[in-house]
Amino acid sequence: MSVDIAQFHQTFFEESFEGLDAMESALLGLDVGAADTETINGIFRAAHSIKGGSATFGFSAVANFTHRVETLLDQMREGSRPVTQDGLEILLQSVDVLRAMLEAVRGDGALPDAMAAEVQGRLETMLATDEGGTVESEGDPQAAPGDGWRIVFRPHQHMLQTGNDPIRIFRELAELGELNVRADTSKLPSLTALDPETCHLAWTLELRGEASEGDVREVFDWVEGDCDLAIEPLGRVEGGGGAVPVAAQAAPADKLPVQARPSAGEGGSIRVDIAKVDAIINLVGELVITQSMLGQVGESMEDSPHLDVQRFEKLRDGLAQLERNTRELQESVMQIRMLPISFAFNRFPRIVRDLSQQLGKKIELKMFGEQTELDKTVMEKIGDPLVHLVRNALDHGIEAPDDRLEVGKPETGVVELEAYHKGGNIIIEIRDDGRGLDRDKLLAKARSRGLVPDGQLPSDADIYDYVFHPGFSTADKVSDVSGRGVGMDVVRRNIKALGGNVEIHTEKGRGTTFTVRLPLTLSILDGQLVRVGDQSYVIPLVSIVESLQIRQRQVSAIAGKAEMYKLRDDYIPIVRLNEVFGDGSPYSTLEGGLMVVAEGDGNRAGFMVDDLLGQQQVVIKSLETNFRRVEGLSGATILGDGTVALILDVAGLIQRFRHGDPSSHASSGPRADQHNAAA
Amino acid sequence: MATILAVDDSASMRQMVAFTLKGAGHEVLEAGDGEEAYGIAQRKSVNLVITDVNMPKMDGIALTRKLRTLPGYKFTPILTLTTESTAEKKQAGKAAGATGWIVKPFNPEQLLATVNKVLG
Amino acid sequence: MTTAQSIDADHLNLAGAGEDQYLTFILRGEEYGVDILRVQEIRGWDNVTPIPNTPSYIKGVMNLRGTIVPIVDLRERFAMEVMPYGPTTVVIVLKVRSDDRERVMGIVVDAVSDVYNIGADDLKPPPDFGEVVSVEYVQGLATVDEKMVIVLDIDHLLTSGELRGVDRSAA
Numbered sequence: 001m002s003v004d005i006a007q008f009h010q011t012f013f014e015e016s017f018e019g020l021d022a023m024e025s026a027l028l029g030l031d032v033g034a035a036d037t038e039t040i041n042g043i044f045r046a047a048h049s050i051k052g053g054s055a056t057f058g059f060s061a062v063a064n065f066t067h068r069v070e071t072l073l074d075q076m077r078e079g080s081r082p083v084t085q086d087g088l089e090i091l092l093q094s095v096d097v098l099r100a101m102l103e104a105v106r107g108d109g110a111l112p113d114a115m116a117a118e119v120q121g122r123l124e125t126m127l128a129t130d131e132g133g134t135v136e137s138e139g140d141p142q143a144a145p146g147d148g149w150r151i152v153f154r155p156h157q158h159m160l161q162t163g164n165d166p167i168r169i170f171r172e173l174a175e176l177g178e179l180n181v182r183a184d185t186s187k188l189p190s191l192t193a194l195d196p197e198t199c200h201l202a203w204t205l206e207l208r209g210e211a212s213e214g215d216v217r218e219v220f221d222w223v224e225g226d227c228d229l230a231i232e233p234l235g236r237v238e239g240g241g242g243a244v245p246v247a248a249q250a251a252p253a254d255k256l257p258v259q260a261r262p263s264a265g266e267g268g269s270i271r272v273d274i275a276k277v278d279a280i281i282n283l284v285g286e287l288v289i290t291q292s293m294l295g296q297v298g299e300s301m302e303d304s305p306h307l308d309v310q311r312f313e314k315l316r317d318g319l320a321q322l323e324r325n326t327r328e329l330q331e332s333v334m335q336i337r338m339l340p341i342s343f344a345f346n347r348f349p350r351i352v353r354d355l356s357q358q359l360g361k362k363i364e365l366k367m368f369g370e371q372t373e374l375d376k377t378v379m380e381k382i383g384d385p386l387v388h389l390v391r392n393a394l395d396h397g398i399e400a401p402d403d404r405l406e407v408g409k410p411e412t413g414v415v416e417l418e419a420y421h422k423g424g425n426i427i428i429e430i431r432d433d434g435r436g437l438d439r440d441k442l443l444a445k446a447r448s449r450g451l452v453p454d455g456q457l458p459s460d461a462d463i464y465d466y467v468f469h470p471g472f473s474t475a476d477k478v479s480d481v482s483g484r485g486v487g488m489d490v491v492r493r494n495i496k497a498l499g500g501n502v503e504i505h506t507e508k509g510r511g512t513t514f515t516v517r518l519p520l521t522l523s524i525l526d527g528q529l530v531r532v533g534d535q536s537y538v539i540p541l542v543s544i545v546e547s548l549q550i551r552q553r554q555v556s557a558i559a560g561k562a563e564m565y566k567l568r569d570d571y572i573p574i575v576r577l578n579e580v581f582g583d584g585s586p587y588s589t590l591e592g593g594l595m596v597v598a599e600g601d602g603n604r605a606g607f608m609v610d611d612l613l614g615q616q617q618v619v620i621k622s623l624e625t626n627f628r629r630v631e632g633l634s635g636a637t638i639l640g641d642g643t644v645a646l647i648l649d650v651a652g653l654i655q656r657f658r659h660g661d662p663s664s665h666a667s668s669g670p671r672a673d674q675h676n677a678a679a
Numbered sequence: 680m681a682t683i684l685a686v687d688d689s690a691s692m693r694q695m696v697a698f699t700l701k702g703a704g705h706e707v708l709e710a711g712d713g714e715e716a717y718g719i720a721q722r723k724s725v726n727l728v729i730t731d732v733n734m735p736k737m738d739g740i741a742l743t744r745k746l747r748t749l750p751g752y753k754f755t756p757i758l759t760l761t762t763e764s765t766a767e768k769k770q771a772g773k774a775a776g777a778t779g780w781i782v783k784p785f786n787p788e789q790l791l792a793t794v795n796k797v798l799g
Numbered sequence: 800m801t802t803a804q805s806i807d808a809d810h811l812n813l814a815g816a817g818e819d820q821y822l823t824f825i826l827r828g829e830e831y832g833v834d835i836l837r838v839q840e841i842r843g844w845d846n847v848t849p850i851p852n853t854p855s856y857i858k859g860v861m862n863l864r865g866t867i868v869p870i871v872d873l874r875e876r877f878a879m880e881v882m883p884y885g886p887t888t889v890v891i892v893l894k895v896r897s898d899d900r901e902r903v904m905g906i907v908v909d910a911v912s913d914v915y916n917i918g919a920d921d922l923k924p925p926p927d928f929g930e931v932v933s934v935e936y937v938q939g940l941a942t943v944d945e946k947m948v949i950v951l952d953i954d955h956l957l958t959s960g961e962l963r964g965v966d967r968s969a970a
Contacts, residue, residue: 005695005786005787007698008691008694008695008698009691011690011691011694012689012691015689015690015691042735044733045688045733045734045735048733048762049688049689049692049733051762052689052692052731052760052762052783052784053689053691053692055762055783055784056692056695056783056784056785056786057691057784058784063784160754161747161753161754161776162773162776162777162778163754163755163756163757163776163777163778164756164778164779165754165799167799168796168797168799171796171799172796197753197754221779222773222778222779222780225770225773226773535848535849580851581849581851582849582851621865621866621867622867623850623860623867625866625867625902626866626867626868626869626902626903626904627850627860627867627868627869627902627904630850630851630852630853631852632851632852633850633851636848636860636867638862638865638867642846642862643846643848643862644846644847644848644859644860644861644862644867645848646848646850
């Protein structure tokens with residue numbers, strides 16, 4: 001039976017990445033002076049597991065590299081090598097190399113050959129400066145096979161207690177050739193004195209065949225030392241023999257069938273707290289009870305199909321219960337995808353440590369609220385933006401130690417990460433006690449870029465918001481740590497793509513706080529239902545700025561086509577949704593019409609709708625699963641009456657509007673109308 | 680056919696071993712460390728124990744020693760999984776009373792062959 | 800609201816070796832067939848939400864027990880004259896394979912006909928139909944009870960061009 005071990009790769013990768021994370025935290029926590037043995041043991045075991053697994057699953061490059069790491073750790077845990085700062089450095093770098101290697105092997109990226117070679121070189125140098133244990137290679141008795149072998153096998157008394165059975169040994173020998181066994185019972189004590197758990201027998205065996213001495217010895221491998229073994233050739237010894245394979249090992253595959261795998265973000269598995277699963281099981285149990293209660297009401301109506309007060313009340317109660325069950329079940333199931341944010345926060349001690357060293361600054365990292373939970377996918381996607389914000393704080397926020405002392409601050413700067421729940425969202429704050437933003441400098445820069453016309457004085461909040469503008473960096477020196485400031489606008493965009501937002505509060509000389517707000521989940525959205533023609537659409541509440549009734553005199557048109565609305569001091573384009581979607585009849589006039597002002601990607605537009613139908617939470621269903629992505633739509637949802645409502649992609653619609661003539665898409669014409677039997 | 684106890688702190692190794700042996704018709708019990716394994720061995724009768732050496736709580740060597748103190752496990756084959764092919768690791772296992780060892784890395788076919796050999 | 804129609808029991812003989820079972824339906828008097836293993840269910844016509852910027856033969860999407868399923872009107876797809884939808888209109892929900900994945904899509908037909916066992920040998924290659932039905936979508940022709948059944952390749956039919964991901968049409 002051949003077993004495809006590729007199916008275990010996924011688990012191996014997950015387990016190995018976790019192991020690497022554990023190694024890293026433990027290494028960061030190690031005190032060079034008083035290294036805790038148990039901690040070192042833990043680090044060793046993690047490396048050992050990765051080595052064993054990678055060798056088993058055929059990832060030989062990883063196994064080879066890890067072997068050296070393991071050797072170093074082994075020496076440290078045995079005490080034959082002291083734990084030094086250099087040693088820790090090399091080990092931390094090895095963790096980086098292994099991470100990159102495993103990712104490459106999994107399919108995300110190229111093997112980090114240069115980095116690996118460099119770190120490996122340093123590992124070897126370190127290992128060479130101390131005589132570590134040398135690996136003995138197995139002796140390879142190349143005795144030339146002759147006619148066969150005579151084997152005298154005398155087990156020691158205790159041999160049976162190792163679980164080894166001579167019968168099995170003989171069976172194995174018999175596979176090598178023709179076996180003749182003769183027992184020697186001379187040492188057997190009398191029956192009354194016999195202890196059946198000890199071995200008093202010995203055997204002389206003759207094995208005829210082509211097997212080599214090595215092959216024969218191998219059969220006795222496990223009992224070596226628990227027996228007396230003498231092997232002599234039978235008959236003449238001939239010259240020239242074949243090579244003896246000591247232990248048949250499958251050659252580890254050097255080339256792996258690497259498929260393009262989605263990054264760790266999509267797919268994969270999730271560890272769920274058993275308590276959560278139990279909670280769901282209980283809720284489903286309650287649901288079943290409610291269902292059977294409603295079923296009873298239904299059955300009782302079959303006999304007498306009228307709804308008397310009693311039955312009506314039962315029905316109503318049942319339905320209320322159903323509503324409660326469903327809501328609780330929904331909440332409970334959402335909980336499964338929730339993981340503590342510590343998974344995202346865990347990388348920061350290392351980043352802060354490395355960066356502060358690199359920058360020559362003294363920085364202390366404090367983290368709070370690591371147990372705050374958020375959706376797994378949201379967490380994976382918020383990782384990079386958070387890293388950028390933290391790097392920014394370290395690079396631009398916290399001053400150099402001398403500068404801090406000069407202004408009376410402690411030498412060591414403090415960066416705080418805090419996460420907490422608030423009103424259906426998760427809030428992540430990144431606080432530093434550094435130099436804060438210089439409002440005047442920012443304003444000057446904004447003016448020089450033409451973002452703020454002369455004479456206008458934006459509010460402080462607006463000024464600080466410019467930090468998120470593309471290409472905006474007031475850093476005097478461009479350090480390669482956080483880049484040219486091109487990052488901040490990307491950070492905000494990514495956070496918005498998750499349905500969240502990021503704000504900045506700062507005080508010059510005192511510090512800066514970035515506040516990231518994220519929805520707890522990606523698949524449910526708070527939406528405003530609107531009607532356009534016959535159809536209902538959903539506009540994400542988070543995109544809506546305001547809704548108003550149009551006053552015709554605020555409307556103007558450019559080149560007779562693009563309509564604009566004067567909203568206070570701004571002109572925003574008017575999007576006639578009925579024309580975009582080909583629903584409903586054209587408006588005779590816009591006066592008094594309903595317009596929903598919405599914002600996407602920093603741009604605003606006013607969307608004409610026929611009616612506002614109320615706000616509700618909707619579950620986002622994908623259009624792409626069975627159909628395809630449709631421009632202007634970010635998905636669909638199923639309303640309470642079972643019909644499908646389309647969810648508008650505000651940013652996408654605005655984009656499309658700016659680039660093309662919206663009315664050209666109305667050529668599809670009314671469709672469902674054709675099939676209504678009425679004229 | 681036989682009841683085998685597989686002990687390894689690495690879930691992927693356990694999965695592979697369990698999958699391979701179950702495919703050959705054996706019943707496989709799993710444990711993540713020596714302590715857990717010892718508990719299982721006390722409650723259920725096991726025909727073969729395959730254990731990794733480096734594990735938290737109780738390692739494979741200690742597990743072997745403890746198992747041998749159980750009357751039902753005096754002669755039960757115990758195999759250790761080791762990546763080191765140096766003599767001392769194997770000897771540590773044997774000194775504790777192990778029957779033999781399997782060197783990592785091994786492939787499923789090798790595992791089956793060794794298991795068959797030991798179960799007779 | 801909707802009822803799943805059951806398949807005529809008489810013809811539910813197990814297919815023999817080399818034979819496959821096909822569900823047939825009527826479209827403008829002609830009988831067409833699809834591999835029964837691809838048929839997920841059969842429903843009556845229900846509310847469909849039109850999707851903007853799609854060809855007119857894609858009527859829109861329907862809620863199928865929580866999944867969003869696109870619905871294609873085959874008459875329109877084949878450029879035949881359209882018929883009003885009524886209580887006898889039928890939607891056949893199919894499992895369609897495209898690229899590397901499977902999608903669920905529905906087709907609107909005049910009526911469901913029957914289930915037949917058709918052997919691979921009985922499937923004759925189609926002659927050129929001209930503009931009516933492109934030959935790409937026809938797997939072959941079979942004769943059952945002296946009637947001609949046009950066996951369709953639904954993967955090709957339902958996933959060509961317009962139904963695939965289309966790049967942003969923005970200028």
